[in-house]
Amino acid sequence: MRIRVIPGSGAAIYRQIADQIRRGIASGKLSIGDPLPSVRQLAKELVINPNTVAKAYGELTRDGVLETRAGRGVFVAARRNVFSHAERLRRLDEAIDAVISESITLGFDRDQTLTRLRNKLDALQGAKE
Amino acid sequence: MNDSEVIRTRRLTRYFGRRAVVRELNFAVPRGSVVGLLGLNGAGKTTTIRMLMGFLEPTRGSCEVLGRNSRNFQPEDRSRIGHTVEGHFLYPWMRVRECEHFGRQTHPRWDGTMFERSVRRFGIDTDAKVSWLSRGQRAGVSIASTLAATPELLILDDPALGLDPVSRRALNETIIEFCESGERTVLLSSHLLDDVERVADRVAVMVDGRLLVDTTLDDFRGRLTAWVLEMAEDPTLVHDVPGLVHCRPLGSRWHLTIANPDHESASAIERLGAAAIEPVDVTFEDAVLAYLSRSRVDHSFYSGAES
Numbered sequence: 001m002r003i004r005v006i007p008g009s010g011a012a013i014y015r016q017i018a019d020q021i022r023r024g025i026a027s028g029k030l031s032i033g034d035p036l037p038s039v040r041q042l043a044k045e046l047v048i049n050p051n052t053v054a055k056a057y058g059e060l061t062r063d064g065v066l067e068t069r070a071g072r073g074v075f076v077a078a079r080r081n082v083f084s085h086a087e088r089l090r091r092l093d094e095a096i097d098a099v100i101s102e103s104i105t106l107g108f109d110r111d112q113t114l115t116r117l118r119n120k121l122d123a124l125q126g127a128k129e
Numbered sequence: 130m131n132d133s134e135v136i137r138t139r140r141l142t143r144y145f146g147r148r149a150v151v152r153e154l155n156f157a158v159p160r161g162s163v164v165g166l167l168g169l170n171g172a173g174k175t176t177t178i179r180m181l182m183g184f185l186e187p188t189r190g191s192c193e194v195l196g197r198n199s200r201n202f203q204p205e206d207r208s209r210i211g212h213t214v215e216g217h218f219l220y221p222w223m224r225v226r227e228c229e230h231f232g233r234q235t236h237p238r239w240d241g242t243m244f245e246r247s248v249r250r251f252g253i254d255t256d257a258k259v260s261w262l263s264r265g266q267r268a269g270v271s272i273a274s275t276l277a278a279t280p281e282l283l284i285l286d287d288p289a290l291g292l293d294p295v296s297r298r299a300l301n302e303t304i305i306e307f308c309e310s311g312e313r314t315v316l317l318s319s320h321l322l323d324d325v326e327r328v329a330d331r332v333a334v335m336v337d338g339r340l341l342v343d344t345t346l347d348d349f350r351g352r353l354t355a356w357v358l359e360m361a362e363d364p365t366l367v368h369d370v371p372g373l374v375h376c377r378p379l380g381s382r383w384h385l386t387i388a389n390p391d392h393e394s395a396s397a398i399e400r401l402g403a404a405a406i407e408p409v410d411v412t413f414e415d416a417v418l419a420y421l422s423r424s425r426v427d428h429s430f431y432s433g434a435e436s
Contacts (some may be wrong), residue, residue, distance in 0.1 A: 007323040010410025
């Protein structure tokens with residue numbers, strides 16, 4: 001998977017990197033145990049400050065998405081839940097609330113929003129199989 | 130001076146005649162960081178850099194670089210600092226290879242491989258004479274010579290001025306390679322905000338000789354929020370909004386950038402009576418421009434130089 005960053009956009013560069021890795025895992029482009037480039041390597045490749053890469057990796061490691069194996073590098077972690085069930089529900093609700101308010105602002109009704117969401121989930125399932 | 134600080138200024142001030150060009154600067158650069166020094170032309174960036182290098186006496190206040198007062202710099206102190214100036218002076222009759230030999234003879238810790246790699250990135254033939262090179266390539270030779278002297282601190286004053294896209298990329302790559310160990314520090318004055326967003330991890334903004342911002346890039350962005358309001362009247366004429374950094378017209382709407390917004394800012398915005406209020410993303414460029422576009426000075430924030 002190739003990571004790309006665009007300076008001058010609304011999302012900070014570390015956020016762009018973290019989001020792309022999360023999406024890569026969700027869509028199956030990255031699997032459990034896949035290695036990621038080292039902080040230095042990715043910084044060089046993207047021509048960005050190494051601390052920016054370290055910040056993205058740090059966040060993903062804290063959330064249990066990536067793991068660092070001493071002396072071997074950074075890998076996609078086996079999915080384990082670093083958060084309690086209640087915390088996961090809270091985070092999910094937060095994300096859903098954002099979607100709901102956006103869809104209302106944009107003038108979509110309940111069924112249109114649900115269909116859209118279902119299609120996305122189906123597409124993700126399809127991409128993995 | 131804290132050991133982890135490479136640059137530390139205390140109330141650094143410089144007058145030219147009766148005009149204050151640098152005012153009461155308290156600026157700290159931690160070791161290992163890449164700091165983007167931003168400001169309009171005439172904001173005092175180059176004057177500050179010249180005082181850091183010991184080329185210009187402060188009118189008041191002091192600056193320490195690598196643990197020593199810049200006023201008392203000896204040649205060996207200066208050899209620990211790599212400094213390139215606007216324009217990149219080189220002897221035009223030298224071949225690039227001769228620039229390398231010249232540097233090797235005049236610098237005790239010369240890194241020939243670093244020179245080679247940097248020059249190659251800029252696409253320069255080492256047999257070429259300096260006078261044959263493009264502006265971007267001359268900048269490449271100058272930067273390669275500066276870096277090959279293995280300085281601990283690199284001070285680049287507008288190095289990207291007039292560079293073509295290839296040289297700009299080469300410059301960014303060279304800076305990233307220089308700082309990859311995490312031990313070496315870069316102070317980079319530039320007008321190219323996209324490049325600063327890439328290579329820097331800290332940002333310092335000067336306006337009219339004052340340092341308004343000195344913090345990490347993420348903190349800088351994170352503290353600013355923007356709204357777009359739909360209203361006929363200029364919102365700043367209605368009443369004050371706490372934390373307002375900048376307000377600019379956006380077609381028939383208004384774009385407001387606010388630092389550290391709180392409930393008071395939010396309710397002040399609501400009371401403006403706009404037909405629509407929409408929160409929008411703040412890009413790094415928006416954040417910098419908000420500061421540079423105004424000269425009134427009240428909502429500054431620091432994290433580095435407080436003490």
